[in-house]
Each structure stands twice: as C-alpha cells, then as structure tokens.
Amino acid sequence: MKTMSYFKSIAWALALCCFVSDLAQAQDTDKDNQSLFGEFMGHNGNVYRTASGKPGPEYWQNESDYEIHATLDDEKNSLTGTLTLTYTNNSPEDLDFIWMNMEQNRFMKNSRGNLTTPIGGNRYNGDIDGGYEISNLKASVKRGSSSKHIVSDTRMQVFFNEPIPAKGGKGTISMDFTYKIPEKGMDRMGRVDTKNGTIYAMAQWYPRAAVFDDIEGWNVEPYLGAGEFYLDYGDYDYYITAPFDYIVVGSGALQNANEVLSATMRERMEMAAKSDSTVFIVKPEEVNDATLRAKQEGTLTWHFKMENSRDVAFASSKAFVWDAAKIDLPSGKKALAQSVYPIESQGKEAWGRSTEYVKNSIENYSNMWFEYPYPVAVNVAAEINGMEYPGVSFCNWQSKGKDLWGVTDHEFGHNWFPMVVGSNERRYPWMDEGFNTFLNYYSSETFNKGEFSGDLDQTRSKVNWYLDPNSQGIETYPDVVDIRNLGMTAYVKPATGLFLLREYILGKERFDTAFKSYIKEWAYKHPQPRDFFNRMDNVAGENLAWFWKGWFYGTGKIDLAIDNVVPYQGNYVIILSNKGDMPMSVTLKVGYGDGTSETLKLPVEIWERGNTWNYLLDTDKTVKSVELDPDKMVPDVNFSNDIWPVATYSK
Incomplete structure (x- = not known):
C-alpha cells in the first residue's frame, strides 16, 4: 500500500509540473489582445484641442x-x-x-x-x-x-x-x-x-x-x-414682470430688491445671508398676507443679472413659502441657498429641510471639486421630478425625506456638470448625468454623517442589467436609447466607471488630481469625450484606452476568474483567466494556514498577451484560500469563479 501510494504521489507531482509548464507556454502564445489596449480615439491634438486634453492655443467659442x-x-x-x-x-x-x-x-x-x-x-x-x-x-x-x-x-x-x-x-x-x-x-x-x-x-x-x-x-x-x-456662455440681463403678489426667483443676483421686496422681507434676507440655519423670508402663515409684499396692486418687475452662464431659469407664484441660509465657500466668499414651495410641501420631513440640503450640497461640491460660481442656489417645488439650470433647480413638490435629499443633491450637482463644464448633453448625457451621479455618491456619504448614504459602491447590484441582451452602451444617443436603459447608460454605468477609476484602478489621489484638472481646464468651455479621456490619461499618467473602450463604448462585460491554485517548486501558482470582454486589473486576497492573509495587486497589462495569466506566489506558508476582488468593487458578472476553495495540498 505504501509503495502504491508513493508512485501515485510521484505521478501526481509530475502531472502538476507538466500542467504548469503547459500553462506557462500558453501564457506566452495566447491570442493577441492588442485590440483591447490599442489607441482609442487618438491622442492627436490640434490648435483647438491638445493631445493632453486641454483647450489649445487657438481654442475658441462664441458668446451669446x-x-x-x-x-x-x-x-x-x-x-x-x-x-x-x-x-x-x-x-x-x-x-x-x-x-x-x-x-x-x-x-x-x-x-x-x-x-x-x-x-x-x-x-x-x-x-x-x-x-x-x-x-x-x-x-x-x-x-x-x-x-x-x-x-x-x-x-x-x-x-x-x-x-x-x-x-x-x-x-x-x-x-x-x-x-x-x-x-x-x-x-x-x-x-x-x-x-x-x-x-x-x-x-x-x-x-x-x-x-x-x-x-x-x-x-x-x-x-x-x-x-x-x-x-x-454669456451674460444675462433679464426682467420678469408678474402680478404684485407673486414672488419671482431666478438664476443670478436680484438687482432691485428695494423695489420688489418689502422692508420686512429685505431684513429677513439680510439675516439669512449671515445664518447657517434656515431663515424664513415668507413664513407659511404669511403666504396670503398682501401687506408683506412691496405693493398691494398692479404688477412688479423683478430684475436679475447672471454673468458667464449658459442659461437662466426662473419660477414665480403667489403660493410660495420662501426661506434661505448662507453658503460658505472655500475662498471665503458667500452665496445664498434658497427654497420656495407651497404650504402643502412644508414640514421637517419634507421641504422644510430643502435649504439645508441645498447649502450642504453646494458646500460639499465646492470643497471637494471646484468652487460654486453663482450668487444664489434656489430650489423650486414644482410638478417636475428633477431638472437643473444654473443656480436654479426644479424638484417635485411632493418629495420628502431621502427622496427630496437625493433629487436636490443631484440637481444642484449639475451646476458642475454641465453648467460649469459645458458638455453637449444632447449628444453625450453621460458627461453630465454620469459625472454628476458620481459626485452625488460622495456628497451623500458626507451629508450629516451619511444620513442618506448612496449605493454606487454596490457595483455588483446591477449585474443582471449587464447580462441583459437588451442592454445598450453608454455612447447610445439619448433620444434613441431604450427608455428602460437610459438610467444605466446615462447615469449609473458611467458613474460606476468613475468610481472604479477612483477607488480601484487609479486611487483617490491620482484620480482627484486628474478630475479636478479636467474641471479647471474646461470650466465655462465645451469639452468633447476625447478631451476628457486625454486629460485623465495625461494627468493620471496612465494609458486608460482599454478602460474607455471597454466600459464607455459597447456592452462588454467583466469576468475575471481563478481557475486553480497549485503548488510549484516550493511555492504556488495562481492560475487566472479573463473570461469577459474587457480586461481589468486584479486584486487578490490570499489566506494562509496560519490565519494571516495578504492582498496582491496585478496590473491590467497581464492581459495584453492573452486571456490567461499564471502568477507565481513566493511564500513559505500554506495557502488555504484565494479570493478575487475581496472588497467587491468590480462589477464582475460571474461570482462563482472568484474564490478558490480551501487548499487540498500542503507543502
């Protein structure tokens, strides 16, 4: 029995050596993956748009x-x-x-x-x-x-x-x-x-x-x-004439407060401009009090100015409750958060917190990315589920709690994309909706210690959509995309892509430096997708063509796998494969027999020569388990091949 067992062990060891040798050869002779890594859209620049993703020396745009x-x-x-x-x-x-x-x-x-x-x-x-x-x-x-x-x-x-x-x-x-x-x-x-x-x-x-x-x-x-x-972009000088008992709020700074606001309203507005907490300009019980208005008959003309803006919007009603609070900006400047809503929408579970939400959103985005440039930020309760304009947002008048926070935070996040960074929403909604959804995640994590935290980090929760044969690519034209797919193509998938870049591929410091540079270089200008890709590549110091192609264009899926773990010459070989349509860098958590573990990171270039890779793990410990993507950041479509079970071989 001992002799038979000895020969079986020798045969098994020889088989393993041959197996690993064959894999090593396959690793060098597998199919060419250069099409996945090759040049994408081209880095070639011109006098208008540079290869480094900046506006060129002769960049121009017209003014209105x-x-x-x-x-x-x-x-x-x-x-x-x-x-x-x-x-x-x-x-x-x-x-x-x-x-x-x-x-x-x-x-x-x-x-x-x-x-x-x-x-x-x-x-x-x-x-x-x-x-x-x-x-x-x-x-x-x-x-x-x-x-x-x-x-x-x-x-x-x-x-x-x-x-x-x-x-x-x-x-x-x-x-x-x-x-x-x-x-x-x-x-x-x-x-x-x-x-x-x-x-x-x-x-x-x-x-x-x-x-x-x-x-x-x-x-x-x-x-x-x-x-x-x-x-x-351009300067706006606009006048809105409305009935005397109507309030008008709009993009930009009100120029004639002395003419359209009563002394009481002006006094309260001055208090709000110095207050971190919400101050009523018109209280709920004063909505129908004509004596609070600047006039008691006829009409009033409200005059606003907005500089270097791509648009203006306004709202008007005699039904408005009106409140406000100051916004503190990183430079020391101040802006004014405001909300207008009917009495049906009041209450601390509803629009009574709107101005608090506006203030926090603007401050969060200003501190993290780029300072808010406008004098006011006004949230308007309307029969609209959420729509954004420079300095003004329309949100549903019946929204409450987390829903109201979410829509408010999202719509005001649009002041960065596309109001400051003026992309073409009609062609590339992902450059504003997706980028903004990404920003929203961090804003929600910050607000009130995560009171309304988001779920963008739950990247695997949308795997069924990635596997759906009716899914469409991010690049799909918004007016022809299946309306059931728009939420993913314009919002969630591009936001997930930025999350992966920041948290998994580049790291926070490299990503933030590049992303802030993109915002700064293209503020009040008109970037194209290639400008974004080029700027991120150049500032982060990484050729991300494989990622831009794989994630932002088409419906390619990620499926990394651990095929096996085998002992080899006193160490271990971890046998990996890429069974998906796009490459991805690899993070492995290796568990050892002594209860310790370590995390290994392999670069995306392991897939350049093919779809298999053998990693030689140099260790004198017994490997008990190996897990791909232990923090579950990558939206891998097949969970079943991400974990290698308890080892059956010991050294």
Whole structure:
C-alpha cells in the first residue's frame, strides 16, 4: 500500500509540473489582445484641442449675451417677451446666419418630438397646444437689418444682411415672442395648481442661440425629449414682470430688491445671508398676507443679472413659502441657498429641510471639486421630478425625506456638470448625468454623517442589467436609447466607471488630481469625450484606452476568474483567466494556514498577451484560500469563479 501510494504521489507531482509548464507556454502564445489596449480615439491634438486634453492655443467659442423683458400672464397662462441677443463670433470663419433653439415648439402637435413619442408615452410627454409666436425679428451687423428667418421645428435659422466677421465680430438679433406656458412641460418645466395659487417653473423660456463649435459646426439636433441642452456662455440681463403678489426667483443676483421686496422681507434676507440655519423670508402663515409684499396692486418687475452662464431659469407664484441660509465657500466668499414651495410641501420631513440640503450640497461640491460660481442656489417645488439650470433647480413638490435629499443633491450637482463644464448633453448625457451621479455618491456619504448614504459602491447590484441582451452602451444617443436603459447608460454605468477609476484602478489621489484638472481646464468651455479621456490619461499618467473602450463604448462585460491554485517548486501558482470582454486589473486576497492573509495587486497589462495569466506566489506558508476582488468593487458578472476553495495540498 505504501509503495502504491508513493508512485501515485510521484505521478501526481509530475502531472502538476507538466500542467504548469503547459500553462506557462500558453501564457506566452495566447491570442493577441492588442485590440483591447490599442489607441482609442487618438491622442492627436490640434490648435483647438491638445493631445493632453486641454483647450489649445487657438481654442475658441462664441458668446451669446441676452437682454430679456418678459411678462407673466397668470390669467392666460402665457409668457410674452422681448429679446435682444448680442452674438460674438470668435470662430475663424464669417457667419452668414446663426441657428437658434426654439424648444417651446416641442409643445406643438406636429413637432418631431411629439411625432416620435410612443403611443404609450414616456417621461417626456408634454402639452401639444403651445409653441412660439415670433414677431418683429431684426438681425443686423453694423449697417441695416434683415428680418429673414426660417423656423424648422425646434430650430430657427436667422439670416444677417452681411456676415458676422470672424474672430470677434458681433451681430444683434431682436424679436418679440409669446407662447402658452405648458402645464406638462416634459418634466423639465411647466405649471401646477396648489391651494394658494399656480406655480410656474420656467425653463427653455426664450429663444436661445445654438452652439457653433470646431467639432460639428452648428449643433442643430432637434429637441425631441430625452436629449437635453448644449449652449453658449454669456451674460444675462433679464426682467420678469408678474402680478404684485407673486414672488419671482431666478438664476443670478436680484438687482432691485428695494423695489420688489418689502422692508420686512429685505431684513429677513439680510439675516439669512449671515445664518447657517434656515431663515424664513415668507413664513407659511404669511403666504396670503398682501401687506408683506412691496405693493398691494398692479404688477412688479423683478430684475436679475447672471454673468458667464449658459442659461437662466426662473419660477414665480403667489403660493410660495420662501426661506434661505448662507453658503460658505472655500475662498471665503458667500452665496445664498434658497427654497420656495407651497404650504402643502412644508414640514421637517419634507421641504422644510430643502435649504439645508441645498447649502450642504453646494458646500460639499465646492470643497471637494471646484468652487460654486453663482450668487444664489434656489430650489423650486414644482410638478417636475428633477431638472437643473444654473443656480436654479426644479424638484417635485411632493418629495420628502431621502427622496427630496437625493433629487436636490443631484440637481444642484449639475451646476458642475454641465453648467460649469459645458458638455453637449444632447449628444453625450453621460458627461453630465454620469459625472454628476458620481459626485452625488460622495456628497451623500458626507451629508450629516451619511444620513442618506448612496449605493454606487454596490457595483455588483446591477449585474443582471449587464447580462441583459437588451442592454445598450453608454455612447447610445439619448433620444434613441431604450427608455428602460437610459438610467444605466446615462447615469449609473458611467458613474460606476468613475468610481472604479477612483477607488480601484487609479486611487483617490491620482484620480482627484486628474478630475479636478479636467474641471479647471474646461470650466465655462465645451469639452468633447476625447478631451476628457486625454486629460485623465495625461494627468493620471496612465494609458486608460482599454478602460474607455471597454466600459464607455459597447456592452462588454467583466469576468475575471481563478481557475486553480497549485503548488510549484516550493511555492504556488495562481492560475487566472479573463473570461469577459474587457480586461481589468486584479486584486487578490490570499489566506494562509496560519490565519494571516495578504492582498496582491496585478496590473491590467497581464492581459495584453492573452486571456490567461499564471502568477507565481513566493511564500513559505500554506495557502488555504484565494479570493478575487475581496472588497467587491468590480462589477464582475460571474461570482462563482472568484474564490478558490480551501487548499487540498500542503507543502
């Protein structure tokens, strides 16, 4: 029996040696994976956008400055206004015309957006009895003017009497406009009736210049619904006339507080500007108290200014409770957090905490990434599930608790993406929704010691979606993506990608340095996906082409595996394989017979020559277990091959 056992042991040892030898050879002769690691989108730069991901020495973007006078009619539910646009052409070519966005035309029965909405509807349902009426249009450059314009769905082409000169030439467009304010504004704007009056949440409320850039020329995609916005930066000087008992809040700084706020309201506003806790400007019991208003009849005109912004929005109602508190910024500057909501929404479990949420969100993002640039941050309770504009957000008036925190934090996070970093939302929603969802996770972890902590770190909770044959890639155009996939393609998957980069691939310090550099370099500019990829690669010092290709484009899956662990020449060989569609660096936790353990990290380059890798573990201890990704950060689609069981061989 002893002799037979001895020969069996010798045979088994020889088999193991041959097995490991074969694997070593396979490791060198496996298929070529260079297509997974090769150049992606190209790092080649030009004078406009550099290979290092920065704006180039001749980077340009055009500027759109607006003066708008508008009147809110609460009987007809309409807005009527006069607009003057001063357009600066910084491009290297003369412009015979400009395109303008006319999003209110989406609310017409024959709009492209309405005609491409499924019969069953979706989030982007809207009224179909609206649309712009434009009159008295004049477009001029220097001498003379032209009234020629062509309206095409949600775009309008405006022609000049002579071209706007390149490299700094200016043109002026003026017009009158009016439209019916939709009740259902595609979950982006609209109106809702409350006990004490109608709330008007006003966005996409004026004709806006389309972007002319060095990538596409004119960006003229129609407004269909899911795709959001891409806008020039400029200065805004706007006036909103509303009934005397209406409050108006908006993007930018209020210029005429002495005219529109009573002495009591101004005194309370001054208190709020110095207070860390919420101060009422209009208390719930004062909503219908006309004596608190600056006038007791007629109308009031509220005047706001906003500098270097890509848009402005406002809200108005006589039903508003109004409160505020100061925001402390890293530079020592202050801003003002504000909330307006109907009495139905009050209470500490609901909108009574809104200003607290706004203040904390703005302070968290400012301290971690980039200082908030605007004078106010206003949260508006409306019949909108969540929509963002510079300095103003619309959130649902019935939200409470964690839901209200989540939507408030998310919408105000958008002030960084895309308000400061002005990406093209209509083409690349992941560059604002995904980036913002990533920011939201850390904000929620910080707020009130994690009172409403998020779950972005639970990366494996979405594995079923990755395995779904109907899943789509992050790059899918937002207006054609399956509405069931939009939450993943625009929000969760890109946010998970950034989480992996920060927590697993690059580490916090390298990631934060690169990400902050991207924000700083592209603040108030128009980055493209390649600019982001290039900046992250260059500042982090890492060629991440394999990650950008694998995670952000297509539906590739991650599936790392431990195939076996075998003793070899007094040590152990851990046999690994990549059974998925994209590579990933490897973290292993090795457990030893003496109760100790150690963590090993293998670089992603182990997969460059093929899909198998043999790691020689140099140890004089007995290996009892090996586990892939012990902290479960990687969204690996197959959990069953991540753990090697208790060793059956001892040294």
